[in-house]
Amino acid sequence: MKLINIYGGCNLRMNVSCVFNNKLYFCSQSNILISDDNKIQTRILLENYLNFINVKNNIIISGDNLGVFYYIIDNKINKIKFLESIQNGIFLDNETVVLLFLKKIIIYNIVNNQTVKEYVSSQLICSVSFQSNKLFIGYAEGTLRIFNLDFKLLAKIQAHFDRIQDIKISKFNLDILIATSSKDNTVKIWRWYTNNLINIQTLVGHNDWVFNINWMENLNIITASADKKIIEWKYEGGTWSSNLVFGGAKTFYNAFNIRNKIIGQSHSGAFYLFENVIKDFISGHTDGISSLDWNGEFLLSTSIDKTARIFHKHREVGRPVSHGYPLSSGKFIDKKI
Template identity: 25%
Template sequence: MSCEVKRVFVGAGCNRVVNNVSWGASDLVAFGAHNAVAIFCPKKAQIVTTLPGHKASVNCTFWLPSTKFAYKAQRLQQHYLLSGDADGAIMLWEFSLIDGKWKYVLTVPQPHKKGVTCISGIMLSANEAIFASTSSDGTVNIWEIILPMTVGEKCRLSFIESLSVGSKTMVALALAELPGNTGHVVLAMGGLDNKIHLYCGDRTGKFVRACELKGHSDWIRSLDFSLPIVAHGIRSSLLLVSSSQDRAIRIWKMVLRESSEDRKDVIGLASYIEGPVLSAGPSSYQISLESLLIGHEDWVYSVQWKPPSVTSADGTECIQPQSILSASMDKTMMIWQPERTTGLWMNVVTVGELSHCALGFYGGHWGSNGDSILAHGYGGSFHLWRNVGVDSENWQPQKVPSGHHSVVSDIAWARSGKFLLSVSHDQTTRIFAPWLNLKGDQNSWHEIARPQVHGHDINCVAIIQGKGNHRFVCGADEKVARVFEAPLSFLKTLNCAISHESDIQEDNQMDVQILGANMSALGLSQKPIYVHAVQETPQRSSSEGIDTLETVPEAVPVTLTEPPIEEQLAWHTLWPESHKLYGHGNELFSLCCDHEGKLVASSCKAQTVSVAEIWLWEVGSWKAVGRLRSHSLTVTQMAFSHDDSLLLSVSRDRHFSVFSIKRKGNYGCCIPCVLLCV
């Protein structure tokens, strides 16, 4: 007998770290999901694989080649990914463009002593690259790597130098080749001292501190060099963009200096605001502040130049578009471009998250073609927009993969097997289900609802079995269990996902009168939204009470005809809370339901016999019908027998107990039958 097992779905959230996401020239996105590196395909909106290997949480990822250097790596048959973790280790992974397979290559020697905070690099040629890493240990390590051009060859890694930056650690790095000076590389770093430090070096010599740029009044969070700017047919200047927690974005210009005789007659505004001079071998570069961009209302965590546009038929020549993407904790991403007439940099596109429960974006990234932008947020979520306009820009949200960004504490199948319910310490309950495509021949898994967004870590869940509407009970780090019931909007969405029809087929679900749920800004309960109440409610102004401290935008539960995006999941797919079950003295830890859907058993964290009781609740009336005392410590798991006549429990006191259940009338009376020591 043979059995074939195939992975059909991976759900994972992004670690809440600034430099955690990287979009590569392979058009794949890499991100850290706890101790693993997850890879997702934006075109499919699916996580295609995970790369386990790190022993600590993954802090940052970086592709070689990145989207900026895709034009240099068109002949490469393998692309490479660097990932750094909280223990200071950096790993190198290989992705084959031929068969789409991944493999571990090596762990970079001489690891950092503390967590890696940023990795950045550049492609010097089709297969030569330099990358740098910075860490909380106050060092910046610089490496050269030679990538193989054909299958079977190995990477060659060589250490260049380690720079000590002192107690004011660096959290942002950027590398670039200096224009008009082949062989010299400039390294920019910024961090806790509010300054941008520039180092100059090459592949053989040491990196020497050249100068520093002052202007920001808070921590530097992101740096990115443009490709050399062409003026009069000569690549003579370079642009550096920086963002900070002072909410400002600054653009610095580095221009190759002419001889002093050629500059005597040149008098302009730049001559009065010139900054420091960077020397690199025989050449020197005048640095000045090109522009100051003000528009964000909170910390700007990320800035990135738009990937270059290829201008030659062979793909070797390109130009740098004058376009910058910024992401901020004010929940918005902005695209900045200079005006054609005045040259002033202006915000031309703004996209953002309207959900009140999000705290902003940790980073923004351009797609490989420059027609897509991706953000990752505080809640471990992704947000993708694509420019679908023809004559003018029209950025529309797109589907992305999703999942929990913290420990998944419990999981359960629906009684029909139509969907999967999971709870996590990220304080959310999520429902995943296969969604049939329009052709009806295959399906892909997506998160279709987020029934609960809580204020406590959720520890356990049990789906109510038997007939009737979908219901579940969950327990969190609180002394009360909560009962939820599926609203009409979810039932129609689930039916649409399975059959592309929103009409509900089951007669016992036709009488559901609750359309969705709302949650108050300061409460933990989710209040029902009734069908008749929605029909009678007048339309509100679009600018009335949106996302303020005093009010929270009302949910708009609707039947979804395609997999929802993050903005819909975060607020409009809540389930109403129907009951609260009081009785336990500590935080809930375990739940289970019998097969007939008549009894629910619950336990809580305990260190004494009285607190370690198992409570039994009757489904429907939700009255406590039994309290079972046998254990002295936390009951970690419970299960009913197939005929529901026995209840098995296991505990941290190294015992398991079997209880016999005798039902009398409408209620059940439970008597402990067997107690065994393990």
């Protein structure tokens, strides 16, 4: 039996998709799926529902809702069990990672398998990023705090009016530029200068939570929001302005650029691919499949993810038909349709 194709929907949350070497990595239930811009090429089966994924120099890190941290090197799966669910993880270098829990951050060495440093907060931590031996941490009440790697506080600022969903950093000449997105519907650009955060600009264009930010070439920025929009912000003359706006049927959790194509991670579990026109791209269910029916040309699938989907010639056709409850079965009424 020859494997023709793999279908899989992305988990419905932030931090579960990323790009490395022009390949898309994403979490599908307990699987890590790896795709080029045409189809899914690789599947890595882990144990539980995955909360995040990150990739650097062909090292994959991920974590699940039961507190298991996975790092995959040369196709070997290594795992460490923590007591809490891991919300996100980023790299410091090839040997050290930062793991984000609800009110705790752990710096962990994956070569020695040991905790290097631990920071416990009295407040909910929502996001973390790293640059130039500094950790930039976003909190639920909208504060942005900067620590050194010993967790000595260097600066604190009320960056947003609500929780900071994402922090991404770009180094430009001698400047460290920080982009933050928030539940207050805004994106803010900051400069880190002599141990101070200076607000350069507030980007207003979304009308709902801004989940994710990614830096692009030439200091352009792309943002994904619960308002069902992806916005590309163009940098010109020292400021950013809305350049392109892309839309979908549901919330976008993430958006990035691969080979000059915009890809958006949707709440439907599918990825949208935008060029000059919208194209079909990776899709599939986000939970267990309950039934399949084949009419000789089309394949109908139903799932406990509350959707029914139809596939034709190795791709999903149309948008998922959503219901308010898990589906147990589905059938073609007329085999000619």
